[in-house]
Amino acid sequence: MVCMVKDVTSGQMIPSCSTLPYEGMRIETDSDEVYALRRLSLELLLSDHRADCEGPCSIVCPQGIDVAQAILHYDRDEIAQAKTLLEGTSCEGCKAPCEKACRRRTVDNAVNIRSILDEIRNFSDTSLEEKEASSVEHQTPRDVQSTQHDDNQISKDDKSESPVAPVSSTKRKEQFFSRIGSFSESEKQHMREAYNQPSRCLHCSCEGRAKCKLRSLATEASIKLPKYGVQSSLPFKEQIRVTNNLVFEPAKCIRCGLCVYNTDDGFTFERRGFDMQVIIPEESKKHVDERIADICPTGALFRKIVMLLFVLLIPFSSCRRMPNSSDAESFQEWTSFRGNASLNGFSKRKLPEGPTLLWEHRHNVRSVTSPIVSNGTVYVCDKHGKLIGFNEQGDIVSELQLQADVEASFIISDSVLYVGQIDGLIRSISLSDGSENWRFQTEGQIIASPTLDGRGHILVGSYDNCMYTLDTLHGQLVSSISTGYYINGAAALWHQFALFGGCDAWLRITNTETGEYTDSLRLDAYIPASPAVWGDCAYVADYSGDVYEVGISDGHVSSHRKILSATSDEGNMLSMPAVTDDAVYVLADERYLLCIERASGRIRWKQMLRGDVGESSPLVCSDRILVCTRTGIVSIHDAASGQCLWEYETGEQIISSPAVVSSRFYILTARGTLLCFGRQEEGKAKRRM
Numbered sequence: 001m002v003c004m005v006k007d008v009t010s011g012q013m014i015p016s017c018s019t020l021p022y023e024g025m026r027i028e029t030d031s032d033e034v035y036a037l038r039r040l041s042l043e044l045l046l047s048d049h050r051a052d053c054e055g056p057c058s059i060v061c062p063q064g065i066d067v068a069q070a071i072l073h074y075d076r077d078e079i080a081q082a083k084t085l086l087e088g089t090s091c092e093g094c095k096a097p098c099e100k101a102c103r104r105r106t107v108d109n110a111v112n113i114r115s116i117l118d119e120i121r122n123f124s125d126t127s128l129e130e131k132e133a134s135s136v137e138h139q140t141p142r143d144v145q146s147t148q149h150d151d152n153q154i155s156k157d158d159k160s161e162s163p164v165a166p167v168s169s170t171k172r173k174e175q176f177f178s179r180i181g182s183f184s185e186s187e188k189q190h191m192r193e194a195y196n197q198p199s200r201c202l203h204c205s206c207e208g209r210a211k212c213k214l215r216s217l218a219t220e221a222s223i224k225l226p227k228y229g230v231q232s233s234l235p236f237k238e239q240i241r242v243t244n245n246l247v248f249e250p251a252k253c254i255r256c257g258l259c260v261y262n263t264d265d266g267f268t269f270e271r272r273g274f275d276m277q278v279i280i281p282e283e284s285k286k287h288v289d290e291r292i293a294d295i296c297p298t299g300a301l302f303r304k305i306v307m308l309l310f311v312l313l314i315p316f317s318s319c320r321r322m323p324n325s326s327d328a329e330s331f332q333e334w335t336s337f338r339g340n341a342s343l344n345g346f347s348k349r350k351l352p353e354g355p356t357l358l359w360e361h362r363h364n365v366r367s368v369t370s371p372i373v374s375n376g377t378v379y380v381c382d383k384h385g386k387l388i389g390f391n392e393q394g395d396i397v398s399e400l401q402l403q404a405d406v407e408a409s410f411i412i413s414d415s416v417l418y419v420g421q422i423d424g425l426i427r428s429i430s431l432s433d434g435s436e437n438w439r440f441q442t443e444g445q446i447i448a449s450p451t452l453d454g455r456g457h458i459l460v461g462s463y464d465n466c467m468y469t470l471d472t473l474h475g476q477l478v479s480s481i482s483t484g485y486y487i488n489g490a491a492a493l494w495h496q497f498a499l500f501g502g503c504d505a506w507l508r509i510t511n512t513e514t515g516e517y518t519d520s521l522r523l524d525a526y527i528p529a530s531p532a533v534w535g536d537c538a539y540v541a542d543y544s545g546d547v548y549e550v551g552i553s554d555g556h557v558s559s560h561r562k563i564l565s566a567t568s569d570e571g572n573m574l575s576m577p578a579v580t581d582d583a584v585y586v587l588a589d590e591r592y593l594l595c596i597e598r599a600s601g602r603i604r605w606k607q608m609l610r611g612d613v614g615e616s617s618p619l620v621c622s623d624r625i626l627v628c629t630r631t632g633i634v635s636i637h638d639a640a641s642g643q644c645l646w647e648y649e650t651g652e653q654i655i656s657s658p659a660v661v662s663s664r665f666y667i668l669t670a671r672g673t674l675l676c677f678g679r680q681e682e683g684k685a686k687r688r689m
Contacts, residue, residue: 420446438475461487479515501527
């Protein structure tokens with residue numbers, strides 16, 4: 001409503017962008033009344049815009065130094081560009097208002113800005129030339145840690161006269177400055193862990209501020225600060241890579257719709273009213289032209305030529321996308337069962353060549369849940385509900401006792417654990433302090449992983465024959481769907497629809513927004529696991545060993561066919577298919593890994609495994625397939641031919657599915673042994689008892 005004008009004839013305020021002209025219309029565009037309404041509209045927009053236009057350190061600098069940009073260059077090892085910004089300046093005698101204004105102080109301690117700027121200034125031009133010539137990173141000490149300055153040195157009560165740097169300060173133009181607002185405790189915890197680059201800077205200034213029309217309009221309207229504060233709760237610095245150079249920051253989006261209306265099958269709206277958000281589905285990114293950033297009126301969309309080094313990699317980024325993504329939110333994260341909400345068992349990340357066992361930890365307590373990797377920590381949970389976190393070296397860094405038996409794989413989002421228990425409880429637990437956020441009681445045991453739907457909801461099936469949808473913030477019941485029998489598997493997501501099966505042999509489709517059934521399909525036997533979704537198709541196996549392809553259109557079954565028939569009445573299938581663009585991979589006939597062509601339904605190849613298959617499901621990692629068998633054999637196969645490329649015998653039964661991150665993968669055996677495999681050059685294996 002920033003385009004409001006007054007129709008003098010009717011006396012009404014109307015939006016000029018959507019009002020058709022008529023004969024004799026008289027429009028008033030520059031009266032005080034019109035300006036007041038436009039200003040009010042602007043202030044309301046700004047209250048929903050979570051961003052710092054410029055870093056507080058830059059705003060308060062008495063010499064007008066763009067401190068935030070200088071530190072950004074420093075962290076990117078662009079020392080020459082940083083030096084250019086500091087020419088003719090000095091921090092000598094300055095009382096460091098930049099450090100007092102530093103946002104990092106609200107997380108732990110302020111960035112040691114003066115030391116960093118002095119290091120940049122003192123870095124010699126000769127060193128720069130040598131660095132450019134050799135392309136070797138300079139050896140100046142970069143691990144500048146935050147220091148606690150003497151209170152008498154930077155206190156507001158310090159009345160001592162200090163020499164001022166002999167530089168003429170430039171009066172800063174009176175511009176509008178938006179504010180990020182306060183950080184949640186979970187955000188603070190993640191910042192301590194994720195923002196560990198040399199400076200520790202949060203890089204809170206907006207990289208799209210130079211072309212921000214919202215800021216220009218606010219400045220023109222003489223608005224200096226948001227009148228209504230910051231109302232948005234979207235995560236700080238959540239950055240979604242749309243293309244190689246195009247970045248989307250949802251917290252800065254004002255939902256004007258320009259990107260939606262100007263992309264064909266690209267950006268879109270989800271939800272309605274005050275909860276409406278602009279999202280970019282994973283499968284739609286290929287349709288987006290990078291020039292769309294030119295029409296975005298804020299810094300929510302901007303083109304970034306340099307590599308994004310310091311993105312806040314929290315599960316929010318995946319939650320704000322449509323859940324049909326073919327990969328998890330980060331190559332260093334594996335925060336949910338099967339890696340994504342579609343449960344398709346596919347990842348773009350690559351397995352290490354000739355992997356070796358880097359370390360193992362023997363817990364000797366039965367464990368059937370799958371490993372989860374979040375913020376560099378690998379989490380496993382045994383059957384008695386003991387959650388253990390390991391760092392990359394295999395050292396235990398956290399332990400949490402859930403006080404209940406657990407057989408369902410768990411998920412982690414924004415440092416919050418969501419888990420279902422044998423006693424029927426669904427719980428949300430903060431990993432930072434182990435406190436319980438909420439609990440929800442069902443009437444039956446839970447043996448399947450929860451699923452986050454990307455709309456602030458969590459879906460969990462129970463042995464009380466119901467699929468529950470809960471609000472992740474408070475654990476309040478949003479909806480429940482009653483089925484004919486136990487629900488064994490997790491819900492797989494296709495846009496706003498959830499697909500799940502159960503012991504009554506029905507594959508069901510529900511709308512997660514309305515909580516209503518949309519369609520169902522009866523299979524020949526009960527469904528022991530979860531469906532896997534790829535594109536507009538779901539692939540699901542029944543207990544007898546049949547595998548089905550089910551076409552989905554607008555939440556309804558549009559087609560279905562059997563792509564694999566059981567070869568024996570005595571056979572069974574307990575695992576899930578893994579799916580790619582052209583193939584479906586399944587474990588079948590007790591000993592085989594099969595590749596089925598999606599288009600024709602014919603078997604492309606069949607590879608015998610060394611060991612009986614079981615409940616663990618295969619994972620496709622780029623052009624390789626990772627398989628774990630019931631008899632404890634871990635193997636890697638070529639996706640094109642099925643040839644076994646690598647094999648390892650654990651000597652223990654494996655029930656859970658693997659977790660894969662960049663250059664590593666984790667296997668948890670049924671006896672509670674966690675094995676970490678990686679590249680051979682990472683070091684010799686070390687055993688931890």
